[in-house]
Amino acid sequence: MAHIHKRGDKWAYIVNVANDSSTGKRRQITKSGFRTKKEAQLAANKLEESILNGGVIRESNITFETFANEWLEYYGTQVKVSSVRARRIAMKHLVSTWGHLPLRKITKHMYQSRINNLNKEFSHNYIDSIHTTGNMIFKHAIRQDLIKTNPTYGFVMPKKHVTVEDIEEDEVKEKFLELNELKIFLRITKQQGLYLDYLCFATLAYTGMRLGEMLALKWTDLDLTKKTIRITKTYYNPNNKSTGYQLLTPKTKKSIRTIMIDDGLVDLFKAHKREQMKLKMKQRLVYEDQDFIFAENIGHPRVMKQVVLRLQRLMKHLDVDKHITPHSFRHTHTSLLIEAGAGVKEIQERLGHSDINTTMNIYAHMTKNTEEKTSHKFSELTKGLL
Template sequence: MASFHQRGKVWAYSVHNKDYLVNQLKKKITKSGFRTKKEAQLAANKIETALAEGTLLKESNITFETFANEWVKYYATQVKISSVRARSIAMKHLISAWGHIPLKQITKHMYQSHINELNKKYSHNYIDSIHTTGNMIFKHAIRQDLIHANPTVGFVMPKKQVTVEDIEDEDIQKKFLELDELETFLTITKEYGLDMDFLSFTTLAYTGMRLGEMIALKWSDLDFSKKTIRITKTYYNPSNKKTSYELLTPKTKKSVRTIKIDNRLIALFKAHRREQMELKMKQRLVYDDQNFIFAESTGQPRVLKQVALRLQRLMKRMDTDKHITAHGFRHTHTSLLIEAGAGVKEIQERLGHGDVNTTMNIYAHMTKNVEEETSHKFSELTKGLL
């Protein structure tokens, strides 16, 4: 049971720790500084719960690294393994700076200064990921009553110093293929591509789905009569070993979607299914049939790295200085939708963007052709006025 008392204008609690010999914490755990008795009671309840669950750590011995590793174990019970991996990578940048420093000694100045230094090396998005991870760690420490103040409160995201060279180098047009370039690439792929290359890159370009979503597709996701593909999962395999993959839920709730496909893609899938059935018969002693569309000769889904390598080799045959990744076909699909007259909402739903801002950012970058056409139409309309 906890007891409460008032010291001047603030309240304090005192929690009796009956297992102090086992958990090596103080026999009485006290804390003051609460504005009301209600606040003190809520804080004491957290301590009592943590004591009962054995999750309250000894403050004097807790380094940032120890607590961060405890936090990531807790975090792993709440989210997908891919999220845990991303947070663990970001966390290393914080541990490298404060690993052996007691958690309670990390100040706002220390936090802001370290992120400012990291900002000189990494992209804005990656800095945001590191800060988000740090914020989650310190918030968890607050909930555990291990620190009195969160050093991430008041943090200001540093701005990236943009140089003239950065502006000149930033060319969104180099990250996707125009219609004529896509035609050239698919022609090259059809002539020089290996098994499933043509189907893979046509699917990416014609649907705008993420590479992991495509690799995870099963025949049960494809409806030939309705001409639709149902996207409900994504492929996760950081080790790039054929048998080490996992199928996870998609990136966001909006990513679960059904998209229409045209007759050309339907025809490609039907041809591929016939070839796959023949392969299964030839490989029936070793083929592990899990119903994947993009399956290798043993039935396992194709690994992401293999698709990336095939793309690099095929791009070398094109006369272009563009660096196109598998994700670039998602941008390519977006640009084609814009030229076809699709609205922002339609694009958002087809691509499975959870945040409309994501769609708008891409939309804003890719309306060059539409803007030029609009400008030309305006000039033609008004040429007789002056």
């Protein structure tokens, strides 16, 4: 039953809707500004009838931060841990602005403006991740009957303004090593690298594996006779603590694959196995043997941050102006496969790409040496035509 009351010189109504699941309190819809009590009563009656017929969504006063966290908990039951972490990080950029606001108060204009501002700070891919997260949150709110409209509807992804300086910087900071640069890097690593460094970066460069796939490798995944590596899992450790890791299923079904390795890499693995056996004996009182290939002194797999730090240390000795990360070796491997004459389908299978377009995009990162050879071949083929 609606409650009609006077507010100043105007009349208002309060209509009880239902209990708010976020607070346990009764939800109410209030409206004022009616000139007479009768007008307020008629409007309240109409609202109550609409509620009975399902015509009014019972909006909640739940805050954006509270609901976003509820959604994240629900989302975590549907996907892998790594996906939840990515969404949590993206979500922070929205919670920091709207956390205290009722979910229903966030408008299309507010949403578009927030993403536009974030676009000035972050890459297009990261902005897309933030928007995808926001869209999922508000869609879930719609499904829960907590809001009437989704503020992400009609959203327009802002374009990234690219300057001449950006283009020139991208050209300088290529994301893979040329063959001669890789040779120098591996020589430096062999001479100045610490335990596991040489095998680690040689494996990344010679297999094209993702870093997480490599760190998850166990000796049972390696067949030194057949010269194959079976990739079935990936290493996940967001806190970079030696014991805080998980072994998860790979990125996609296509990521589960068996790849061939060459004799040089086989010899490195054999030498490492002998060295690791000696280490196990020396550390036998504390060594926790879980069969990891890239295990540190007491048996735990190497953490990703350590790989990054070792790479940064070694890159200081390489005279190239490139932004090289562990993932760069995957692109390096791809470029070398292209130079060796491998086809797109072969590269797709070896890298474990589920979408061939991903492989095609990487194809654009051909080495300068390959481009020069292609140009030379074309010149030879067309000599005398002009």
